Amino acid sequence: MELPRLSVIIPHLNEPGDLIRCLRSLDAQRTDISLFEIIVVDNGSKVLPTDACKAIPNVRLERELTPGPGPARNRGASVARADLLAFIDADCLAEPGWARSIIDFMDAHPDVAFLGGAIGIIPSDPGRLSGIEAYERVYSYRAKLYVERHGFAATGNMAVRADVFRAVGPFGGIAAMEDTEWGQKATAAGWRAAYLGEAKVLTPSCKSFSELARRWDRHVAHEFRKIGGGHAALARWIVTSILVAASPLAAPLQIMRTEHLSGPRSRWLALVCLTKVRLYRARRMLDLALHHDTAKFVGAWNREKS
Structure with missing residues (x-):
């Protein structure tokens, strides 16, 4: 054959x-x-x-x-x-x-x-x-x-x-x-x-913000597991979370220039969702810095469908 x-x-x-x-x-x-x-x-x-x-x-x-x-x-x-x-x-x-x-x-x-x-x-x-x-x-x-x-x-x-x-x-x-x-x-x-x-x-596409948030939960938890121990690594993680929260301020120009969207409505909606996502990520990063509870975020792949 x-x-x-x-x-x-x-x-x-x-x-x-x-x-x-x-x-x-x-x-x-x-x-x-x-x-x-x-x-x-x-x-x-x-x-x-x-x-x-x-x-x-x-x-x-x-x-x-x-x-x-x-x-x-x-x-x-x-x-x-x-x-x-x-x-x-x-x-x-x-x-x-x-x-x-x-x-x-x-x-x-x-x-x-x-x-x-x-x-x-x-x-x-x-x-x-x-x-x-x-x-x-x-x-x-x-x-x-x-x-x-x-x-x-x-x-x-x-x-x-x-x-x-x-x-x-x-x-x-x-x-x-x-x-x-x-x-x-x-x-x-x-x-x-x-x-x-x-x-x-x-x-x-994700059908709801909660579905999008679950995706980011897993990603952020994996990134936190990779930073290693020590106060310096944790301090860098916290600084990064602050930068993530502030990053939507730099996004409007990129969204205006993107070829993936057309018209002011879709660009505005993208910016609003991006801001919501980045603030959520920053909050999750700070939560992990305080509690280190990564296990609950990385142990599933579509398991809610089972």
Whole structure:
């Protein structure tokens, strides 16, 4: 049997409706059935997404009961048959040409070990963004910045050579920011990363500020765990929290210039949401500095859906 050029790996937890839409967006790109395989890895859903996977030809369903998207992706990588691995989330839609652009880019750039693609927002009403949607369009998925400045690719849209993945090692568990940690480990070891804007996926925006806040809870808690002990480190953390609270003062010019928004209404809503987010982050940072209770923020990935 001819081996696929690309193995697409999708972690899943209690999102069968989103999953089938993701699978359809991928299947539409399989002009040649041998071009890529699709591997769905369920991470402990109440009901296995068997029907969703059966609705699309040649989808392999695996199970990984260790909680977290990292272990689920590791399971998919362990059974993948292609020399290239691509990771996409179950609630994402792959834009036309996504798979082919990854294959062609990696063929043309043998020095690139892994890449991050573009991530956009699916608005509920494209003509009238909510404040959260306007904010997320500008600030939530800065995939190019992640790759070029911070040395990692968001695993909602990432591709890596299989031999590089094995050399760097698996993604971390549910208590880890697995994409950040894996990518920075890879780049620190000398593996080259690249950004590929042509490989784009779309993802739903957060539906409420509380959902957005939960995302930041986890991120801030992980950052706090990395600062180390000592009074000097804690003092720097507190100073950083004050700078975060003040940072919206510098945001209006960036929001005015962004190409991701149009019209004064969406720009104003983005600024309002940004201010609310930054003040929330600063408050959470100070709370962690006082109480050090990170465990309650880093031990879940979509577990409220279980």
